[in-house]
Amino acid sequence: MIGKKAGEQRARVITALDQLRRQIGLALGAATNARKSAENQLAKLELEQSIVQAGIEHAAADPQVVERAKEPEMAGVFAWLDTVRKQFYGEWSDGPNRLRELVAASAPGAAGKPPGEWLGRVGTHSGVIAPELWRVGSATVDGGDAGRTPGTEMTFDVAVPLLDESHLSITSAPKTRPSIDALVENLLMRVLSTFEPGAVRVHLWDVGQLTAVLPNFYALSRTSALTVHDPTRLVDLLDELAGHIRRIHAHTMQAGYTSLQAMRRDTGRRVEPWRIAVLYGNGEELQPEQLRELKRVASGALAAGISLVLVDVPTALGGAVESISLLDERRAISSMTGSDLAVHLDRPLPAGQVGTAASRIAEALIAKQGGPRSFADLLPTEFGKQRSAWELRAPVGFYEGEPVEVVIGDASPHALIGGPSGSGKTNFLYALLGSLCARYSPDELALYLLDFKEGVSFAGLAPGRRDESWLPHARLVGVNVNTDREFGLALLRFLADELRRRSAAAKDHEVTHLAELREQDPEGHWPRIVAVIDEFQYLFAGRDTVTALATSLLEDIARRGRSQGIHLVLASQDVAGIEAFWGKPAVFEQCTLRIAMPKARRVLSETNQAAVAAPKWHAVVNHDSGVAHGNQLAHIPDASAKGVFPGLQQRLWERYATSHQRPRLFDGAHAPVLEESRAFGDLEHVARPKALLGQSIEVAESARGVELSGAPGRNVAVLGTTQKEALSIMNSAARSLARQYQPGEALFVLCCLVETCANAVTELSDRLAAEGHKVELVAPGELSARVHTLADDLSAVDSKRIVTLYGVDAALPALEQKSPGQASGLDQLRVLLKQGPTNGLHVLGWWRGVSRLKDTLGFTGTDDIGAWAALDVQGSELSPFCAGQVVHWSPRPGRALFFDRSTHSAPEVIIPFHQPDPGGDE
Structure with a gap:
């Protein structure tokens, strides 16, 4: 039984081995045939190559080639190559x-x-x-x-x-x-x-x-x-080429092209x-x-x-x-x-x-x-044809005869310009402004120009006595504002407000950029705004709230302004001295457009020394944040020579003036004139008149005043020894009030206790009388008696009374005297201050010191003085009259610090209106 099973198993093994041998034989046979076929194919290709290399005619005469071609496997090679050749020649014959x-x-x-x-x-x-x-x-x-x-x-x-x-x-x-x-x-x-x-x-x-x-x-x-x-x-060569590639790639990509060639073809x-x-x-x-x-x-x-x-x-x-x-x-x-x-x-x-x-x-x-080119070469043949929806683009100079452009847009939203005194910075600004204004209409471009240094670089862009023309693109021209840092802050606040307004409009139209907003709101007025602030480092000169607020606003505008078409051009002689930005690079990082005048420091990148070797009348224009590969050297034409820019301005004015308002001119070196003030001219009869004290430091022209309502404390104090400014504030307050009363409606009681001011007060009295108002000029010796009368009749008289006292502190000795059993004149004055406003009587008083005002008020506190204007008074003295807050104020000529308890959270600087000298000289 066991032997039988072993035999069967052996037979199965032998059968399997026979099948395997047959399969291997078949595979070997197929491989041999495949090999022979491959060898034949290779031999055929080698023969073809030999024939092609020698040429068919030459190969046909070669015995070796002919002998190989006779082989059965090679049959047809000559015929096939001849067919290919004829086909090729048919195509290649020409x-x-x-x-x-x-x-x-x-x-x-x-x-x-x-x-x-x-x-x-x-x-x-x-x-x-x-x-x-x-x-x-x-x-x-x-x-x-x-x-x-x-x-x-x-x-x-x-x-x-x-x-x-x-x-x-x-x-x-x-x-x-x-x-x-x-x-x-x-x-x-x-x-x-x-x-x-x-x-x-x-x-x-x-x-x-x-x-x-x-x-x-x-x-x-x-x-x-x-x-x-x-x-x-x-x-160095490879770095230079790489820099060109980066710059050109950025430029073409921003314009929507994949290569410079495509941009050339399209534009x-x-x-x-x-x-x-x-x-x-x-x-x-x-x-x-x-x-x-x-x-x-x-x-x-x-x-x-x-x-x-x-x-x-x-x-x-x-x-x-x-x-x-x-x-x-x-x-x-x-x-x-x-x-x-x-x-x-x-x-x-x-x-x-x-x-x-x-x-x-x-x-x-x-x-x-052609050597130096002229300013006229910067200008286009036709004015106002460019559109600013996506960017502003204008040549500012030339390099080897080719224009060098400045581009202000999303990619280079803000510019930083630097150069020491005499390097041509102001001339560059004129070249830039002229080139831009010639290409873009005032509906496309709005300029806000501010010059902090003691000069009038931009003054000629506003209408003047000698030249009535102005630059139609300018909305604001500020000059000589080196001591008025608040005006720079006001400009930044205005730009921040405009940024919010544009952002809200963009949100309403479900867009994000100015170009999209203009497309969705074609009836809206959305020009690109360029704010030029020359010597802007003055804005950050102090370690105070002005610097802190200006820094915060500038960073916000620099970061978000690009999308809404608001651009900053910041110019300075020495950028290295701006402590406010140490450790705060946000603004400089946004200023990707850098213009360095000869010998300028720290405007370009730290390793870029191109400005050091720049010749006179040139500038290094760089749109890549000052990195060396972005350098473009440009010769800047003379735009500041006599008659050059004014000639362009005259042409622009003739073209656009009838459809655009003149710009606001703020000149820090000149006090405003009350009669020329829009706020004064707009005054009319009202139930609650406002006493104008001076011009506000704002982008829009306006004046600051105190509303004389029936609320307690609606009295005004002028503090300080500066006589001219004190007279200005007192007189402008009285005259502005008179403009809001009907003739005979109010009684103006004037008393001058400072002899050198007597002529000015008399002149004011005559002016008010000539306007039909009831005026009473009280002699210094009669003031105590008149105060008693006013206090006794406080509630009995049904009329408006404005008691205007010049140098109240000079009358304190006389007012303090009293008869037994009677109130003193000082007591009665305190009654007028406390109870007067609710009975239609208001006191406008000038005290020549804070301590003297305190003596006048006594223990009643400061509530009876609801508003004040301080002149040559230190801020530390004003804290009791400013709700106890710390007051940062250092007196400066022609300026006052104003605070109205009913409207202000903090004091603000104002400019008293122009007041002729007491002797009558202007």
């Missing part, structure tokens, strides 16, 4: 002619024609669209290879792409350096002779030579058309010159860091209008690359024609003619630059 036509069309003018037709002539091509190909030589094929008569030579031009299209890699053969130089020289001269001077800039770097790189081009090295770089500093403007960087190597690998940077540059260069020509620099570049490899001094192979076709390189250009041509191009470029 190939050389078509190639000549292609090169002629793609390489017009100097790009493809013989040198005799263009060498020595200065190019005129505008530089918007470059030729697609540039000739380097020619190639010849046998007519038999093109379906023609064998032995007939057919020649066609060979050209390579370059500008915007491709990089070029050139590889030398032994002893071919002269041929390489001739090839490069030919290419560069064709390019330079095609375009108008300045449209192309060439950079040369040769690892093996300090000088004499393409010596025939020496004349061009005097201009920006040619730069020879230090052979030991390849990194019809060159925008940027082409750049060709020729790098001569020695066949050895570059250092790893140099190689990495070179590849980075190559990958983005073409889109930025930069082409690389590498000679014996072994590397695989990113982007499109064509190659030329020399076989000997006259022949090369090119990636444009394939490795089987030799290219006969064009003969070297005559050295003398190249030198002459280079000189002519250099002279034409220098002539085109």
Whole structure:
């Protein structure tokens, strides 16, 4: 039984092994057949290659080839190749002619024609669209290879792409350096002779030579058309090219384009010159860091209008690359024609003619630059044609004859301008403002101009006595405000309010940017706002609330203003001295547009020293936060010479003045005139009159006053010894009140206790009487008695009474005297202060010291003085009359600190109206 089972099992194993042997045999047979087929196919391909390399005619006469072709497996090779050849010749029979036509069309003018037709002539091509190909030589094929008569030579031009299209890699053969130089020289001269001077800039770097790189081009090295770089500093050249790429890429991307070429085609403007960087190597690998940077540059260069020509620099570049490899001094192979076709390189250009041509191009470029350009060259042929929905763009100067533009928009929302005294900063501001205003109408651009230094740089932009014209784009002109830091703060508050208003409108229309808001609300008035603050560091000169508030507002506007079209232009002589921003870079980071005048410090980046070497009448314009690769040197025309800017302003005024209001002029060196104040002119009869004390320091022209209602404490005190300003406040208060009463409605009681003010008070009395008001001029010795009468009749008389007392403290000794059993005059005055307002009587009093006012009030406290204006009084003395809060105030000429308990949370500075000197002189 066991033996039987073992036999069956052995039979099954033997059967399985037989099946496996059969399968292996089949597989081996198939593999053998496949191998034979592959060997036959390989032999067939090798035969085809031999026939193609030798040519069918030549191969047919080769006994070895013929013998191999007789093999059964090789049958049909000649016939198949002949069929392919006939098909190819049918298509290629006109190939050389078509190639000549292609090169002629793609390489017009100097790009493809013989040198005799263009060498020595200065190019005129505008530089918007470059030729697609540039000739380097020619190639010849046998007519038999093109379906023609064998032995007939057919020649066609060979050209390579370059500008915007491709990089070029050139590889030398032994002893071919002269041929390489001739090839490069030919290419560069064709390019330079095609375009108008300045449209192309060439950079040369040769690892093996300090000088004499393409010596025939020496004349061009005097201009920006040619730069020879230090052979030991390849990194500097690569950094420069990388900087150009970053800057141009940012510019084109912001404009909605993927490349400079696309931007040129769409806008019809060159925008940027082409750049060709020729790098001569020695066949050895570059250092790893140099190689990495070179590849980075190559990958983005073409889109930025930069082409690389590498000679014996072994590397695989990113982007499109064509190659030329020399076989000997006259022949090369090119990636444009394939490795089987030799290219006969064009003969070297005559050295003398190249030198002459280079000189002519250099002279034409220098002539085109034309030396200093005038302010008129900045202006467009037609005014007001540009739209500011997306940005503001205007030239401010010239570099080698080409305009250098300033762009203010989302990408460069705010500008920082720096330069020491005499460096041309004010002239630059005039050039900028003039160029902008000529291009954009007042409906597109609104200017707010503030000059903190002791000067009148912007004063002429507002109407004056000698010239009634004004800059229609200006909404505000502030000059001589170096002591009025509050006015700078007021401007920032105004801009913050406008920012909130625009943000709310954008939210209502469900948009985020000014351009979108203008599109959704075409009937709205949404110009771009540019606020220019010259010597803005004065705004942060103190360690006080003004600095703190200004810093906070400026940071907020700088951060959020860009989206709503509100832009800051901050100018300063010494940016390094602004302590308020140490450790707070928010504002400077938003000022991506930097303009550095010669010798300016800390305006550009720390490592960018371009301004140090900038010549006079120039500026370094940088849209990349001061980083060196963003530098653009610009010659700034003289915009501040006599009659230059006023001439433009006159033309703009004639064009726009009838449809736009004149700007508000705030001149810190001149006190406002009461009669010219809009607030005074608008006064009319009201039930609750307001006593105007002075002009407010705000963007909109307005005055500050105290409403004399029946509420307790509605009296006014003027504090200080400054007589002129005290008289101004007292008189403007009385005159403004008189303007709001009907004749005979109120009684003005005037008493002057300061002898030097008597004439001014008498003049006021006469003026009020002439206007029909009841006026009583009380002699100093009669004041006590008159106070008693007023107090006794306080509630009995049903009329308005304004008691105006000049130098109250001088009367205190007399007022303190009293008869037995009677109240003193001082007691009665206190009654008037306490009970008067509820009975239609208000006291306007001038005390020449805070302590004397306290003596007058006695123990009744300060509630009876509801409003006050302080002159030459220190802030620490005013705390009791300001709800106990700390008062930051240092007296300054022509200014007063005003506080009204019913309306103010903190005091504010006002400007008393102009008051003639007591002697009568203005």
